[in-house]
Amino acid sequence: MSAHEPFDLIIAGVGGQGSLFASRVIAQAALLEGISVRVAETYGVAQRGGAVFSQIRLGYDVCGPLIPKKTCPLILGLEPIETLRRATMYLAPGGEVVLNTNINAPLETKMGRQPSLDLPTIRTELERLGAGSIEEVDALAVALEAGGAATANVVMLGVLSSVDTFPLSYDAVVKSIEKTAKAASLPNNLLSLARGAGR
């Protein structure tokens, strides 16, 4: 697709996973490529462990920051339960899901006081919602190989940048990370990005 056709993307995760950093990197990469971008973030009161949800809209002339229901072509899932939560409302039929397989269950679920969801169930549910493809990545394992758990979000950005329909280039994402990340963590971030992208 042409880089300037409108494209929507959702990032779903929980607090502490660096999903706000991931959306910032994408927005900055869009700016570097001269593609219009609008990002809306929704996050709860709690610093850690709350649901975090970014809506990223690329290449529009004028648009609101909120993505219409059932129209999102691509969801970057940093956490599987949160991915299913957003996919239920926003995923377009045939839409793609890039999924970090590391489940972070809410406490009440760990306590057995509300239903739990395992990966096969989440996969089945995403298929039932009409997902066109589900690419599963153990981002934590890849990040640990690349130098630390903290860059699992960047591993996922790497996977994202290798998705065909994603309108931003790998190079733009690299440049954006160079601009966005702190200097000390830059080598780890770039290595994680490359591993995620299979480079």
Added chain:
Amino acid sequence: MTLNPTLLSPTPEEPLLALGNEAFARGAIEAGVQLATGYPGTPSTEIMETLIEAAPVLGFSAFWSVNEKVAFDVATGASFSGARALVVTKHVGLNVAADSLMQLNLVDIAGGLVIISVDDPGGISSNNEQDNRLYAKMAEIPALEPSTLEEARELTRRAFEISESLKVPVLIRSVTRLAHMTSALTLGTIEAPHKKPHFDSSRQWSPFPPLAPHGRLQKKLRQAAGMLDAFGVDTWESNGTERLGIAAAGFAYNYAREAVDRLAVNNRVALLKVSSVNPLPRALIRKFLEPLDRVLVVEDVAAYLEEGLLLEAAAMGKLVEVRGRRSGALPSTGETLPDDVVDALDALVEGTPPRLPGEAAKPASIPNRQISFCSGCSHRTTYYALAQAFDNLGINDPIVVGDIGCYTLGFFPPFNILQTMTSMGASMGTAAALAELNPHRKVIAVIGDSTMYHAGMPGLLQISHQRLPVTVLVMDNSVTGSTGQQPHPGSWQNSDARTLVPIEDLGKAYGLPYVRVVGSFQLKKLPGILEEALSSDGPAMVVSRQACALEPSEIGRRAIVATIDEALCDGCLACIDEFGCPAFVPAADGLGKIEVEALQCTGCAACKFICPPEAISFVRRDSPPT
């Protein structure tokens, strides 16, 4: 948040990535703002945070005030000195400053005075949704409503121009989705430093007597119409043949345009964007309405523009169907959502009756994520101690009055302890009457430090003066916590040479007979102090003090981490069900015991005494738990 240095660049550069709130801050900087103040409140906070960081670099004054009325009055003093002044507030904060607004509007001010009000449609981070455009109407002051980051920056500049040239305060209305939208921002040029402040003593600065100034104010508003028209902030997109129209106020323009594009009805629907809130662009509205049969109005919270169009149509003697939040074509509550606008526009185009969206089907099978106090949060331990004090004294029907802040989570599990909460500082007055009318029950008012300074102090004075048996429990975490740890007059971390005014000094000065300060993590001591306070006859104050766990000097401060002795843990779940620290989780082996998530634990050690079988101990963080 950290300041993006590009926001201080004197001349236009490449577009930068910015938050809506940063665009407003840049607009004020470009206008040569000399004094900026406000009180923290989501979703407005980042405007002042940006300005506070920019101020020392650019040489203007920016600081937090103790509440919005004080902020407004401070800005008033700046304007009377001829300086350009900015007040930043969330929607409810303007209620606090309204008394001042409704009288300053009648005074010929000197320096431009601009109020940025960030409304929170849908109450995403608030107790209510309210539409502060109605304040502009009531105060009869000019008001603007930007739709993009560019407009946020540009209209802030314009607002200063209008304010200064007409000598009247100007309101800018923003909304959450603009305030917290990240997008590209193009910069304008920073104006040369404004004239040096000087207070002119040769005249009086007062609305008294009010009648003549009221007429003068209305004349200013008529002049504002001309200025707004000249700025061209309102736009009318039409090919001259449409019988249908969509009108959008401020940020809602984005939803309107998107809906028109999505339905590909550009040739059939005229589009009116209204960024002049007060006065509305009457001439343009007439031109827009003239050829139309049906109009959809898109706006956030109130049917302000919708009613404006209805009035204008009536005044023109024009028969036109006006649809919107008032008519029921769009939901009358909650933030504007793109799908609702598309549905309403589709019905408008089809000429079918508006269909209200049904209840969204809630996916039943996805587990919720409950919010809780952070690990290392002092509110948790204070509520835990309060529950213990009730138990120890056999109080089973206390009345616990809450206030606004993170501690409002006391309404939820595991504490479920709060029973009322309305507005900032309301706990004081509410508790006063509850104590008087329920003499056989114990009344506790729970209030945060920042909230006490903000609006609790007058009510505290009244409790003391009336000698009412209220236990005032101050959850003092040293900062305005829930909005991101902003400092206030009791913030001891504030290293600059300002006078610290600790809460307990207020209690003593107000004559409360019982005032105690205790560390929030001291769970051996805190319940006993609360019991003393609850047992006293008159008003009592307990300050439970411990810095917010997210306060920068607290993060990573402790070198220990909690650990659980598996042999001692009996799986009683007291650490989860009574204490509720997120660092405690069911052990991975699934045998019903508990383990500590080391990355979550802050090492506050407040849990030392909460474990009945005493299975919790602490180890140095650098040595692995055994």
